[in-house]
Amino acid sequence: MxxxxxxxxxxxxxxxxxxxxxxxxxxxxxxxxxxxxxxxxGFHPHPMMSFVLPLSVGQTSVCELLDFxxxxxxxxxxxxxxxxxxLPLGVRALECHVPERPVRELQYLQALxxxxxxxGVPSGTAEAVRRLLLGEQVVVEKRNKRxxxxxxxxxxxxxxxxxxxxxxxxxxxxxxxxxNPGVNPALLAAAVSRHLPERAPDFIxxxxxxxxxxxxxxxx
Amino acid sequence: MDQKxxxxxxxxxxxxxxxxxxxxxxxxDKAAVDFRVAFCFPDTYEIGMSNLGMRILxxxxxxxxxxxxxxxxxxxxxxxxxxxxxxxxxxxxxxxDRVRDFDIVAFSVGYEMAYPAILNMLELSGIPLHSADRGxxxxxxxxxxxxxxxxxxxxxxxxxxxxxxxxxxxxELLTLxxxxxxxxxxxxxxxxxxxxxxxxxxxxxxxxxxxxxxxxAAITPKxxxxxxxxxxxxxxxxxxxxxxxxxxxxxxxxxxxxxLELFRGCIRGCRFCQAGYVYRPVRCRSKEKLAxxxxxxxxxxxxxxxxxxxxxxxxxxxxxELCDALEDYCGPHHVTLSLPSLRxxxxxxxxxxxxxxxxxxxxxxxPEAGTQRLRDAINKNLTEKDLxxxxxxxxxxxxxxxxxYYMLGLPTETDEDIIGIAEMADHVVHCWREHAxxxxxxxxxxxSTSWFVxxxxxxxxxxxxxxxxxxxxxxxxxxxxxxARAVTYNWHDGDTSFLEAVLARGDRRLGRVxxxxxxxGAHLDAWQDYFDLGRWLKAFDECGLDxxxxxxxxxxxxxxxxxxxxxxxxxDEYLWRERERCYASQTTPDCRTRCSGCGANxxxxxxxxx
Ligand code: SF4
Numbered sequence: 001m002x003x004x005x006x007x008x009x010x011x012x013x014x015x016x017x018x019x020x021x022x023x024x025x026x027x028x029x030x031x032x033x034x035x036x037x038x039x040x041x042g043f044h045p046h047p048m049m050s051f052v053l054p055l056s057v058g059q060t061s062v063c064e065l066l067d068f069x070x071x072x073x074x075x076x077x078x079x080x081x082x083x084x085x086x087l088p089l090g091v092r093a094l095e096c097h098v099p100e101r102p103v104r105e106l107q108y109l110q111a112l113x114x115x116x117x118x119x120g121v122p123s124g125t126a127e128a129v130r131r132l133l134l135g136e137q138v139v140v141e142k143r144n145k146r147x148x149x150x151x152x153x154x155x156x157x158x159x160x161x162x163x164x165x166x167x168x169x170x171x172x173x174x175x176x177x178x179x180n181p182g183v184n185p186a187l188l189a190a191a192v193s194r195h196l197p198e199r200a201p202d203f204i205x206x207x208x209x210x211x212x213x214x215x216x217x218x219x220x
Numbered sequence: 221m222d223q224k225x226x227x228x229x230x231x232x233x234x235x236x237x238x239x240x241x242x243x244x245x246x247x248x249d250k251a252a253v254d255f256r257v258a259f260c261f262p263d264t265y266e267i268g269m270s271n272l273g274m275r276i277l278x279x280x281x282x283x284x285x286x287x288x289x290x291x292x293x294x295x296x297x298x299x300x301x302x303x304x305x306x307x308x309x310x311x312x313x314x315x316x317d318r319v320r321d322f323d324i325v326a327f328s329v330g331y332e333m334a335y336p337a338i339l340n341m342l343e344l345s346g347i348p349l350h351s352a353d354r355g356x357x358x359x360x361x362x363x364x365x366x367x368x369x370x371x372x373x374x375x376x377x378x379x380x381x382x383x384x385x386x387x388x389x390x391x392e393l394l395t396l397x398x399x400x401x402x403x404x405x406x407x408x409x410x411x412x413x414x415x416x417x418x419x420x421x422x423x424x425x426x427x428x429x430x431x432x433x434x435x436x437a438a439i440t441p442k443x444x445x446x447x448x449x450x451x452x453x454x455x456x457x458x459x460x461x462x463x464x465x466x467x468x469x470x471x472x473x474x475x476x477x478x479x480l481e482l483f484r485g486c487i488r489g490c491r492f493c494q495a496g497y498v499y500r501p502v503r504c505r506s507k508e509k510l511a512x513x514x515x516x517x518x519x520x521x522x523x524x525x526x527x528x529x530x531x532x533x534x535x536x537x538x539x540x541e542l543c544d545a546l547e548d549y550c551g552p553h554h555v556t557l558s559l560p561s562l563r564x565x566x567x568x569x570x571x572x573x574x575x576x577x578x579x580x581x582x583x584x585x586x587p588e589a590g591t592q593r594l595r596d597a598i599n600k601n602l603t604e605k606d607l608x609x610x611x612x613x614x615x616x617x618x619x620x621x622x623x624x625y626y627m628l629g630l631p632t633e634t635d636e637d638i639i640g641i642a643e644m645a646d647h648v649v650h651c652w653r654e655h656a657x658x659x660x661x662x663x664x665x666x667x668s669t670s671w672f673v674x675x676x677x678x679x680x681x682x683x684x685x686x687x688x689x690x691x692x693x694x695x696x697x698x699x700x701x702x703x704a705r706a707v708t709y710n711w712h713d714g715d716t717s718f719l720e721a722v723l724a725r726g727d728r729r730l731g732r733v734x735x736x737x738x739x740x741g742a743h744l745d746a747w748q749d750y751f752d753l754g755r756w757l758k759a760f761d762e763c764g765l766d767x768x769x770x771x772x773x774x775x776x777x778x779x780x781x782x783x784x785x786x787x788x789x790x791x792d793e794y795l796w797r798e799r800e801r802c803y804a805s806q807t808t809p810d811c812r813t814r815c816s817g818c819g820a821n822x823x824x825x826x827x828x829x830x
Contacts, residue, residue, distance in 0.1 A: 013241035016229060017470045021236060025243075025470050028522025031553075032243075058230040086522070088470050089241030203227050 001038065002074045005099040006083075007220065009062040010055060014090025019054045025088060026066060032086035038069040052103050053178055053211065056186065061208035065220070067099060097220065106219045108159055108212040109178040111185040115192065115201035116169045125170055125199045126163040129192055133161045133174075138191045154191070157183040170201070178211065222316065228302040236471035237265035238299060240291075240313030243468045244521075246278070247314055248288040255398050257281055257289040258312050258322040258359070262329060262337035263746055265293040270475035272529065273365065274328050275463040277386050283461070287394060290314035290322075291467075294337045294744060295344070303344060310344040319345035323358045324397060326390075327378070329365040332723035333716065333751070335373060335734055336742040338363070342377070349735065351379050351424060357400060357407050362393070368421075369451075369498055370676045370783035373723055375423035376731035379407070380414055382421075383786055384451030385484070387460055389419040415445045419452030426785060428728060434769055436727060436780040450787045451498065453823055457484065457505040464516045468523070477525035477558075478517045480510055482542070486531035487811035487830055489818075490588070491599045491679035491798050492630065495531055498677050498788040500820035501828040502811065507538040511545035518555050526550065527558045534559070534568045535812075543571060560584075564602055564610040573617060582621035582664070583614055589630055590640025597632050597802045599679075601810065604644060608651055615655040621664040622648060628694045628711075629672040629686040631802060638694050641667065642701035649704045668710045669698065671717035675724050677788045679798035682775040685721040687768075688714055715753035719745075721771035727782035730770070733759045789820040 010017070017025065027047055030037050039045035052065035080093035087093065117125075132138065138155040157177035164171040176183045185206050193200035211219040229235040259278060261268030268274055268291070281289035290312035295303060303310070310319045319325060325347065327338050339349055342361070348354050351361065363374060364382035371381040382389050393414060400410040415422040425445035429437040441447055454460045462481075469476070485502035486495070505513075514526055526546070530536065543557065550557055557575045562568040564585050572583070585607060588600045595602060611622065626641050645667050652663045671691050674683045686694075695711045702709045723730065736759035745751040760767050775781070777796060794817065801808060808816050811830040815821070821828045 013239040014470070016235040016239050018234075018236065021471045024472070027524075028243075028468060031518075031522035031524070032520065034519075057235065086243070088243045089245070 002070045002072070003099060004068055004070060004074055004076060004079070005052075005097055005220070006066045006068070006079065006093060007095045008064050008066065009060075009092040009094055010064055010090065011060045011062070011092070012090040014088060015058055015060045017088070017091075018057050019051065022091075023049065023051070025091075026068075029083060029086045030068075030070075033082050035074070036071040038071055052106065053109065053182070055208065056184060056206070059186070059206040059208065062094070063208050063211050065211065067103075095220075101213070101219065105213050106178050106211055107214045108175050108216070109182070109185070109208060110173070110175045110210040110212060112207045112209055113172040113174060113185050113189055114169050114205045114207070115172065115189055116203040116205070118168065118202045120168060121165055121170050122199055125196075126165050128196055128199060129170065129172065130161055130163055132191065132195055133158055133172075133188055138188075138195075140187045140191050140194060142187070154183045154187055157181065158188070161188070173209075175212065222308065222311075224306045224308055228299075228306055228308070232299045232302060233296060234471060237293070237469075238295065238313075240316075242470050244465050245291075245314055245467050246282045246289070248282075250288075250315070253286050253288040255287045255324075255394065255401065256317075256322045257287060257324045257326055257394070258292050258319045259289050260292040260319070260325060260327045260338075260341055261294070262327055262334040262341060263294055263744070264296060265469070265471075266473040267746075268293045268328075269467065269469050269473045271328065271330070272479050272481060273330075273386070275466045275479075276461055277328070277390060279463045279466070280387050280461050281390060281394065284391060284394060286398070288314070290317075292319055292341065294341055297744065297750065300340070300344065300743065309346050310341060320347050320359065323360070323401065324394070325359045325361045327361070327363040327365075329363050329367040329374075331746065332367055332373070332720050333746040334367070335723060336738050336745045338374065339377065339735065339738040340743045350376055352376070354379070355407065357405065357410060360397060360407070360410070364390075366495065366498065369494070369786055369788060370724065370726070371421060371423060372728045372782040373726040373730040373734055375728035376735075378423065379411060380420055380422045382452070383419045383449055384788075385453050387454050389417065389452040392417050393420060412443050412445075415449075418450060421449040421786060423728065428782070430727075430729075436782055436784075439780065439782075439785055441785075447785070448787050449785055451789060451823075453789075454484070454503065455824060457503045458509050462505075462509075462513045464513055465520055466517065468521045475527070476523070477527055478514065478521060478523045479527055479529050480514045480517070481505070482510060482528055482530045482533060482536045482539075484530070485820075487535055488532055488601060489599055489798070489808050489810060489816070491597075491802055492588075492627070492672065492675075494675040494678050497790050497795070497818075499531065500788075500790055500818060501824055502535075502830050503824070504537065504829070507542040507545060510542055511549070514546050515549040518549065518553065524553075524555050525558065526555055527560060529560065532563065534563045534565070534571070539571065543575070564607040566609065566613070569610045569613050580617075580619045580621075582623055583611075583619055584623045584625070585610075586625040587644065588625065588627055589633070589637055590626065590642070590644055591637045593805055594630060594633060594637040594640070596807050597805045598630055599798070599802070599807050601807070604647070607644075608647065611648060611651050612655045615652050615663075616657050618657050620652075620656070620658070620661045621666075623666045623668065624648070626667065626669045627672040628669045628698070629691055631680055631683050631799075632805075633694075635697060638698050639701050641669070641698055642703070645702060645707045646704050649706050652706070663706050665704075665707045666710065667702065667707055668712070669695070670712040671714055673717055673721045673724060676781065676783050677790065677795070679795050679802060681725070681781070681795065682777070682779075682799060684774045685718070685771045687772055688718060713748065716748075716751060718767070718771055719753060719756055722767045723770075725782070726770055729763070729765060732763045733765060736762055789818075789823045791819040794818045
């Protein structure tokens, strides 16, 4: 029996696979690769598999983590190559290891938010965006547990924000709190649209770059 | 990916169905292929990806060197609106290339209600709807599938129809089209050559004249087209392609599992059943091949569910041996086997119990009619005694959910037959009370009735569909008699069944109606979310045609049917005889008991291997 942590990328067309569908897909991927995943005991056994930090549909990532348990011993180093022919397009197995750290030690998420402006980035946007996101308060709308839309301040969850201006888009590289509570980096762009409506982007993309622990080292 | 597309995908429901990239999707090098096929399914991804025929033919075409076959599905309403607004033409999932740039645009048409989606997909692709308005050699628009046994309502739009099973027919057709492309033929020449491939029907090569009263006077072939187009079948199922490597969608679809097709055809001969007649004769795969395919398909796909599919699965001669062989793989690999379309007999029940391994999902039976007299008349070989024996066994073994399917409006049906449905339901409740092993769980009995739609190539192709008022009266009558509290009664929406009855036996004049209805907004009419009969009635009105002429009229023995150029192997003489036996409440034995001489044996060199 092995506990294993797989690091994988989810890019391109695979970014549209939902969380639940990806879980189902991985169950099949392991079967294709001839692996036997451990199942929970009980009347409705379910496979022992979980994503460390689920990714929203449409977002891309090169740092997804999947924890799972197998019935037999697994050669971690050989696993990415073994999984490669079994994966759908856009999902890439990057690296695999026996997890040494519990998920609770994951604290930050580094992401790249690209805000696209079809008519070019309005001048001064980078500056204004930084001022907004690193200011006193960043209030956005969020759905609470009772499915009501409420205002929340996400400023405490924003750690750093850097900007880089290109011709038709503004890149925000941000480090935000990953969990308890975490913030979806897309909300940073939502804050821009709400508080700086004249600088609202035409489209945004979110790309996860790294997962970090409390010291700012890579969490794996 | 197209930037405009990337922008709309986050806004639509279930975007994964519009991007491709699934495991086993076939990607070829564009420079290494000279012929491109856009294989279109005029319904949603979830429905189309569940279709076995589509999986088979995708494999067959992609096995041809130099040919790349890709998939296209009908977008859901939100996606369609977004595509139109952004002027993004319909594209194929594998390459993302525009459908209009393909050599062949092929539609798989299983049911009449998909017709509007065909027009919509052509329009979304920017392809002229009418065959006559597409002058060039590409794209050639073709259609196949069960509904194409009467392709007449689509005659104006498609260039040709493939009748019967596509495995061999399509390869021959593609080979011809590639030659035409290489040698620079014009479209007319291609169509004139194509009509000589067995199973290919080119509607434009037939001239149809009508009598004053609207019935067909004559159908005349032109330019050397054959008098009769005989359906194509695969002779030897063991050498036919089985899609071991099949696309596994990354998002949930309707039939998300391995489908093992045991055999084609059906020995039973239910008189209302189009599939039962047009897929004749029975041709089986060997149990050895099937066991091998089943295991290989599970291992390759990673699916943990397999279904044994055929028109009447329990009629497979070696079913027990096959299940044993499959169990050898499925047991240790935690794959669950399911057996749909079971008969109500002891043998099937024993098998069901074995497969269920403790899971007591619902049981489904289709008595179709409420009295033995009417079941005899439609040649539905199910007795109430068999049903009750099966249920006694099921209830005492812990099953507590039963679904029963019936039709209203079958030829010769009387009020007694309708009330018989309610009585049968009462007997089922009674049986549960007597035999349930666990009464505390309660019982769920669902009775569903549909409105009978007479189809071409059946014993009832001459029959009228009962009028709507009469249908509604019969539903009401049944509701009044359905008194048991444990029974839930569902009845079918009448609008859809009525239109189905119109289109199923339509002639090519319906092309105009279809186009009008499409212009009025009929797009995904196979879905209640979008279907609106009002649009169609207006379209009929504007075209000066009466839908009742098609749905509710009894045809005479001598009438020329719009589909009479097509031959499914079973002759009209036979079907007429079956109709007469219906009126005499006489049954016809199944093919295994005794051949009743339907004519389909000629498709397989003289003798059916039942
Ligand atoms: S020819 Fe006879 S055995 Fe063959 S399908 Fe027809 S009735 Fe059945």
